[in-house]
Amino acid sequence: MNILLIGSGGREHSLAWALRKSPRLGQLYAAPGNPGIATLADIVRLDPFDHHAVIDFCRHNMIDLVVVGPEAPLVAGLADALEAAGIKIFGPSREASRLEGSKGYTKDLCAEADIPTAAYQRFTEAAPAKAYATAMGAPIVVKADGIAAGKGVVVAETLDEAHAAIDACFDGAFGSAGAEVVVEECLIGEEASFFAVCDGVDAVPLATAQDHKRVGDGDTGPNTGGMGAYSPAPVMTDAMIERTMAEIIRPTMKAMAARGAPFKGVLFAGLMITAKGPELIEYNVRFGDPECQVLMMRLESDLLELLFAAAEGKLAGIETRWRPEAALTVVMAAKGYPGDYAKGTPISGVEAANALPDTQVFQAGTAMVDGRLVANGGRVLNVTALGGTVAEAQQRAYQAVDTIDWPDGFARRDIGWRAV
Numbered sequence: 001m002n003i004l005l006i007g008s009g010g011r012e013h014s015l016a017w018a019l020r021k022s023p024r025l026g027q028l029y030a031a032p033g034n035p036g037i038a039t040l041a042d043i044v045r046l047d048p049f050d051h052h053a054v055i056d057f058c059r060h061n062m063i064d065l066v067v068v069g070p071e072a073p074l075v076a077g078l079a080d081a082l083e084a085a086g087i088k089i090f091g092p093s094r095e096a097s098r099l100e101g102s103k104g105y106t107k108d109l110c111a112e113a114d115i116p117t118a119a120y121q122r123f124t125e126a127a128p129a130k131a132y133a134t135a136m137g138a139p140i141v142v143k144a145d146g147i148a149a150g151k152g153v154v155v156a157e158t159l160d161e162a163h164a165a166i167d168a169c170f171d172g173a174f175g176s177a178g179a180e181v182v183v184e185e186c187l188i189g190e191e192a193s194f195f196a197v198c199d200g201v202d203a204v205p206l207a208t209a210q211d212h213k214r215v216g217d218g219d220t221g222p223n224t225g226g227m228g229a230y231s232p233a234p235v236m237t238d239a240m241i242e243r244t245m246a247e248i249i250r251p252t253m254k255a256m257a258a259r260g261a262p263f264k265g266v267l268f269a270g271l272m273i274t275a276k277g278p279e280l281i282e283y284n285v286r287f288g289d290p291e292c293q294v295l296m297m298r299l300e301s302d303l304l305e306l307l308f309a310a311a312e313g314k315l316a317g318i319e320t321r322w323r324p325e326a327a328l329t330v331v332m333a334a335k336g337y338p339g340d341y342a343k344g345t346p347i348s349g350v351e352a353a354n355a356l357p358d359t360q361v362f363q364a365g366t367a368m369v370d371g372r373l374v375a376n377g378g379r380v381l382n383v384t385a386l387g388g389t390v391a392e393a394q395q396r397a398y399q400a401v402d403t404i405d406w407p408d409g410f411a412r413r414d415i416g417w418r419a420v
Ligand code: AMP
Pocket: 118, 141, 150, 153, 155, 184, 185, 186, 187, 188, 191, 213, 270, 281, 282
């Protein structure tokens, strides 16, 4: 089977790495890819927002399945265009992508399908939003409705902070993403990332993971796209996984089908495990980055078969197998991230790190300049290792981090602390 993989991050590098292991893989193409992905796939110049170009490419190259890493092409309707052209794609339609694209949409779906989530209200004006926040009391959470590059959420410890966040949204801090605001109850508990592969009707749970969103050790400093992750998440016991499937994932699948927007692709539930059980914080319609990297490290069954079955609507009866070891990934980022950072700084030692046992360095924001690997983004490398325990995986991953010579990069030194 010939595959076209869309994306350029560490997530897509790990997907390419796992797809390569499939005996059913023919040609693997990636657009736009990165230097790590280029060792596994043919890189093609293709704009995923130019649907005609993607369809032409798929027809000329006999692509059997398109796998989409990031959400933006899905929100822009790539799956609808490909399906209309008779091309199989792993990823949701534009309408089903609203689960990520609009927080209000997801909250209303939760209310309708009785899915456990924080109490909330939606607002299009500041005054009633502030009044609701005041009535609920602090701490309270303020969210821009749309996609705001992970920055549209404020967990306000005080009402002053909440009111300021509401003003910021309506004053245009997040552009059109902030034209509507969700104000919601602050949930207390431990967070976990839960992934299910879905075919519109059925859903298969994947392994669990936990990520570290804050930039600094001890989970301090500003939020990022994720500074590291590990799998499995100890808080996600078998019983908690079953409850999440029964109380959150399956009701979502049913409600989406009833709305005429069956969900196909990977449903990524950000959960808070509260005293009451799993509650939904938010949905994403794609794999987490860097959570995907630890999942791919542990996946034993054939990723291509799984994704193809989902795209075909034939997931029923499919099960996944996972290595019993734990996996942990440490993100190496450019100094200054998530603020301003320099590009083009040289990196060496990646091959030596890859040669360590059970270690894989997935590349994210990298580029090759004159035959040398350089940084080309904020999150740059995902140094990933397996171990008998999270502690062992952590020790191996940091050994690999210390093998890499990149004076202009940094990493958190405590990824996995909760599980160790
Ligand atoms: P989101 O972009 O919705 O994932 O929110 C970013 C982060 O804000 C989450 O990972 C949580 O740490 C936090 N958060 C969001 N909503 C809530 C909530 N209702 N209660 C507590 N924390 C929340």
